[in-house]
Amino acid sequence: MPVAQRYTWVGSVAVVLLLAALWCAARPFLGIAEDAELYTIQALNGLMPGRFATDLWFQYGSQDQFTLFSVIYKPFLRLFGLAWGNFILSVIGYACWVAGLSRLAGGLFRDGRLTVIAMAGAIAIEPGRFELARSGDAPLTPRLFAEALTMWALGSMLRGYPLRALVLLGFSLFIHPLATLGGIAVLFFYQATRRPALWGLAAIAVPVILMLAYGGIQPFPRVLARFDAEWLRIVWVRDSNCFLTEWGITRWLPAADNFVLAAIVMIFADAWERRFVAVVLVVSAGGFLASLIGGDWLHNELIVDLQSWRAIWLLDLVVHLFAGASLLRVRARSDFSAGSAASVLAVTWGLLFLATFLPAVNVAAAAMALVTLGVCAWEHKYRQPLPFRGRFLVQLCTGAALGLTLVILYSALVTPPFVWWSIYGAAVAAVTLVVLWRVSGGSAGGGWTPRPLSALVVPAVLLALAGLGWDHRAPWRIFVDTADRPPAALAALLPGNGPIYWEGDVTVPWFVLKRPSYFSCDQGAGVLFSRGTAINFQRRSDVFRSLRTFDFDGHFCPAIDDQQKIFTRGDLSSVCAASPGLEALVLARQAADDPGAVWVAPAEQVNEVRRGGVLKRYATNTFFIYSCAALR
Incomplete structure (x- = not known):
């Protein structure tokens, strides 16, 4: 039996190990952070009925009403506890996501070599591209599983199984509707281009939706309601990312860059692939248009809630699937001389890879994407290289982009923290990509001939190296995640079991103390879906803003000004008097005339706050506790 057939399983295992190494290097584990905090407390609330009833996040209905994720999450928390339950389900989610990616890439390319190369590009580039619509998110949320099901469904669609795709998307809809809607739209348009009768079903859907609306079915x-002025004003500030007219350059740049990259992809895609990419392009552009008209201009509740612009996560994913494939195809048409389509495309994808670890590099990558589109379009149309002047101009642009990247890299090196881990991750990921390219047959020498177990040494070593830097949790995050019970000294200083305020961090009340939080900026995520949450969030925000606490960092919760306030016992007394039900304040600073009770934490809580136009980093492990019963 030939060696390549005899040891095929070795090559398969090597690819799995390398993809796992690439995942660990490019997508660090963050623990219960960002949106994972909200979904974890929802699952915890299901395990402890009534414990968080007075928490602002639950008082007027949480996002749990839109997802079945807590049903999946609760058994893991019950069996393994907070930290291990989150970790185990996260790993399962990552595996499901990669499996869904494999199904989509395989359905799109129909070639084992291209499938592996495509998966590597999507894993290595994705995280740093677009913070508002990134896929395969590291923190555990239902998006991870909904995206996996959506990719699996679209892969089934491309293989000719539209009904299977529809069923999978139906399941995904109950896990995370917003992440699934784009996939449903792609399935419909892809099928409708060949089955015109489907447009009739779309026409029927309009009166059905109106009937459901008038029937009160949530x-x-x-769809018939608009935000009133007071509610809209709150949402516009707290959830400004839902309104396209509020986006800044850091949000528009990667979004627009995806459309440029899609145009490059279309040049090198086969007819089969081009049809799919075109549909994804239409759905993404339509999502932006619907959000702009229905959300920013008409202020329709349902359209704002749906955030249809989030469908761009599919376009973001698809263009990165073509990273390796486009390089393989352009190599067959163009040499790698300076200014050629092959060279500028390689530079663009290289910068996008680096942007995974240093997001600021997106600026240079976006500029190079425009240059690359021009060069590739020229060579594709005229079947010849650019003239000398054109190549010279392209070389100048490439030099400028690389120079800007070096400046960004230098700036990152002199302004820690965690930059060294980013550089380490980038190095491991780069080596892993090279090995994967060789293993999958992307090199000029052709495919790799698998050998017995010795051939698994390099992938295993790379996975081990990537694993060393995978856990990016700060000491404070580890303390919160792993605290099975409240520290005795802290519990003794806090009165009752009702809501407390913890400056700059909602996770200690939720996960360490297992008690309600009275106010935090994170709880404001619910203002989009509930007017009651919005009004009460704003009222509490107005009260606590007077203390200039770390919750008001100039992003989702803007401060009155950039000055750090020196507060007194009288200020704290006013806050307690204006906050019915609040039992205690836990602050990172001491009142000028009242020392309060002091608790020293086992780790430092770090908050980044914009003061005087400069982002400053504050770290403390000393907290000052004030009982509202004594202050009122």
């Missing part, structure tokens, strides 16, 4: 009544 969430359809929202």
